[in-house]
Amino acid sequence: MPTVDLAETKLRDLNSALHKLPHDTNETRWIVANPGGKHAIACGVSLPITVEIEGHVGYYCAGMNSAATVVIRGNAGVGVAENMMSGQVRVTGDASQAAGATGNGGLLVIEGNASARCGISMKGIDIVVKGSIGAMSAFMAQSGNLVVLGDAGEALGDSIYEARLFVRGSVASLGADCIEKQMNQQDRAELNAVLARAEISGVSADDFKLYGSARRLYHFHVDNADAY
Amino acid sequence: MSAQDPTASASQRTLPRYSATFDPHAISEIRRAAATGIYDIRGGGAKRKVPHFDDLLFLGASISRYPLEGYREKCGTGVMLGTRFAKSPIELKIPVTIAGMSFGALSGPAKEALGRGASASGTSTTTGDGGMTAEERSHSRTLVYQYLPSRYGMNPEDLRKADAIEVVIGQGAKPGGGGMLLGQKISARVAKMRNLPEGIDQRSACRHPDWTGPDDLEIKIEELRELTDWEKPIYVKVGASRPYYDTALAAKAGADVVVLDGMQGGTAATQDVFIENVGLPILAAIRPAVQALQDLGLHRKVQLIVSGGIRTGADVAKALALGADAVAIGTAALIALGDNDPNLEEEYRKLGTTAGAYDDWHEGRDPAGITTQDPVLAARLDPVKAGRRLANYLAVLTLECQTIARACGKSHVHNLEPEDLVALTVEAAAMAGVPLAGTNWIPGKF
Numbered sequence: 001m002p003t004v005d006l007a008e009t010k011l012r013d014l015n016s017a018l019h020k021l022p023h024d025t026n027e028t029r030w031i032v033a034n035p036g037g038k039h040a041i042a043c044g045v046s047l048p049i050t051v052e053i054e055g056h057v058g059y060y061c062a063g064m065n066s067a068a069t070v071v072i073r074g075n076a077g078v079g080v081a082e083n084m085m086s087g088q089v090r091v092t093g094d095a096s097q098a099a100g101a102t103g104n105g106g107l108l109v110i111e112g113n114a115s116a117r118c119g120i121s122m123k124g125i126d127i128v129v130k131g132s133i134g135a136m137s138a139f140m141a142q143s144g145n146l147v148v149l150g151d152a153g154e155a156l157g158d159s160i161y162e163a164r165l166f167v168r169g170s171v172a173s174l175g176a177d178c179i180e181k182q183m184n185q186q187d188r189a190e191l192n193a194v195l196a197r198a199e200i201s202g203v204s205a206d207d208f209k210l211y212g213s214a215r216r217l218y219h220f221h222v223d224n225a226d227a228y
Numbered sequence: 229m230s231a232q233d234p235t236a237s238a239s240q241r242t243l244p245r246y247s248a249t250f251d252p253h254a255i256s257e258i259r260r261a262a263a264t265g266i267y268d269i270r271g272g273g274a275k276r277k278v279p280h281f282d283d284l285l286f287l288g289a290s291i292s293r294y295p296l297e298g299y300r301e302k303c304g305t306g307v308m309l310g311t312r313f314a315k316s317p318i319e320l321k322i323p324v325t326i327a328g329m330s331f332g333a334l335s336g337p338a339k340e341a342l343g344r345g346a347s348a349s350g351t352s353t354t355t356g357d358g359g360m361t362a363e364e365r366s367h368s369r370t371l372v373y374q375y376l377p378s379r380y381g382m383n384p385e386d387l388r389k390a391d392a393i394e395v396v397i398g399q400g401a402k403p404g405g406g407g408m409l410l411g412q413k414i415s416a417r418v419a420k421m422r423n424l425p426e427g428i429d430q431r432s433a434c435r436h437p438d439w440t441g442p443d444d445l446e447i448k449i450e451e452l453r454e455l456t457d458w459e460k461p462i463y464v465k466v467g468a469s470r471p472y473y474d475t476a477l478a479a480k481a482g483a484d485v486v487v488l489d490g491m492q493g494g495t496a497a498t499q500d501v502f503i504e505n506v507g508l509p510i511l512a513a514i515r516p517a518v519q520a521l522q523d524l525g526l527h528r529k530v531q532l533i534v535s536g537g538i539r540t541g542a543d544v545a546k547a548l549a550l551g552a553d554a555v556a557i558g559t560a561a562l563i564a565l566g567d568n569d570p571n572l573e574e575e576y577r578k579l580g581t582t583a584g585a586y587d588d589w590h591e592g593r594d595p596a597g598i599t600t601q602d603p604v605l606a607a608r609l610d611p612v613k614a615g616r617r618l619a620n621y622l623a624v625l626t627l628e629c630q631t632i633a634r635a636c637g638k639s640h641v642h643n644l645e646p647e648d649l650v651a652l653t654v655e656a657a658a659m660a661g662v663p664l665a666g667t668n669w670i671p672g673k674f
Contacts, residue, residue, distance in 0.1 A: 012454070012458070015454045015457075016457060039450055039451065040447075040450055040451040040454040044384050044454065044455035044456075046384065058447070059439075059444070059447045059448075059451070060438070060447070060448070060451040063451050063455065064383070064387070064455055066384060078438060078444070078447075079438035079439070082437075082438045083382055083383070083384075085383055085384065097438075098437055098438035098439075101379075101437040101438040102379040102382065102437055102438070104383065104423070117437065117438075120437040121379060121433060121437045123379075123423040124423060139437075140431075140433055142423045142424060143423055159431070161424060161428075162425060218425065218428040218429065219411060219428065219429045220266055220269075220410075220429050221266070
């Protein structure tokens, strides 16, 4: 089990080592000590290994992650798990802005709160936030599921496409073209599956409200001018 | 006598006179707006007349400057891009690259033709908003992968397959505007690549989703370098608006290459009012960008690619003389492939336009098969023949540029300099920072 102390080892050396791992590596569990808020820690990992980071991280931790499980035992800076393709990223603390931005797949779990623009332009990723999320979250969200056990800030889901937003608490306001929707069986099943993958129990799907696209802005039309 | 009296003879009446302000085009736009209630969307770059390279002349050799023999003495054209930080900089044979244009905006055969033509000429081509296709990668020897606000199709595998990464902040046709692709062109394949519902009017974001401002850009570039193990050159592309500060900030953020696009540079689709009224002509942008690099001691260390209205080898030579390391072409490359071909005049007329003026690229009905996703229309473009036409055109641009450079006594096109130029107008002299022809006067220089 390799342990890399970022107080002594350069970030470049850590990421290079993670990128060079062979597909059949037996070094499947990595510990990163003293991350010290450094940026781009464990970005671009493309193997099903586990990277456990013991402390706070800066911007873009686990960016473009594919297949790996990255656990951040602390808070995460801007853009944690940005553009993730697959795998799982878990933040035990809070996350800054743009958590899970443009993510294509995989699961991002934030055990604390997430700041503004959580899930911005998400493209298939599932994001679960145990706390609350900030303003403009799920802006232009294309697909995937954003599950929030707390509250959502202003302009949730502005200009949303086909992503599903499940919020258990209050929503300060909805953005352009985002509306509350009736939850059907498939939505409920999907929500339960995401909660199970996030290892969250004791929460009922019935406590959530579903928000999504009214699809009124899908085509340019003069009648929509006020929304643009 | 004016025309109030309908019985007056022709000699007693003046001709009907159009207003210079409310000219026929302005009137047609007012009528169009009143009929539809929505702004006009079109492709291409600014069509208004702006100060341009036509307003500059080379001085050539004289008693104090020796020319090179046109067909005997070497005049180099090679350019290295990404020498600042990248482990694998790009080496191009010619200083003319192909600008970013998306699969989606362009048909598959058009993208393939761009790759073929560029590769045959020893230069690079560039992806666009929508990701990298396998065909494009396989036909492009050197491929620059754009990193755009939308992040459509963005993935680490393609990032690592690219030869360079271009972080797009903006483009000349619409600095401050996001991409746009209307429903007619959101085919099943385009929709899948972009993760969007088929047939919708797609709006791309105008800002990157996970960073704001130059300090964040520095961290974003660091991430891209870490993702690709510091191998790929990182370009930063900006629309020409505040070229001095944008170039300085891009360089400060760690760019290997700055791409500066003037308002004549084309877009697949944007509001006409945006294209014609926002941004700078490229002539006004090059010298401030070069000055920024010189002030930082980074001229020629951070390379500068300029674009927007490059048509001839003379334009290439003038851009290089003003301090650019290379140019990029988009509109001219499409024309070389066959866009706006007079042989298609009958079909252009059916679309309500004429060859040379066709710019409704967003409608996807391009009879040349270039700016379309209609498989029948797209099949009209032979990518091998079109690629050859592009290679021919690139060869002519290079030969023309060399011809001028040799006449100025330069053994490499990069040795061209502002001292080789004069301007025909006061405006061009001020923008290019070269003397008005026949004088020593550079307006604005103290």
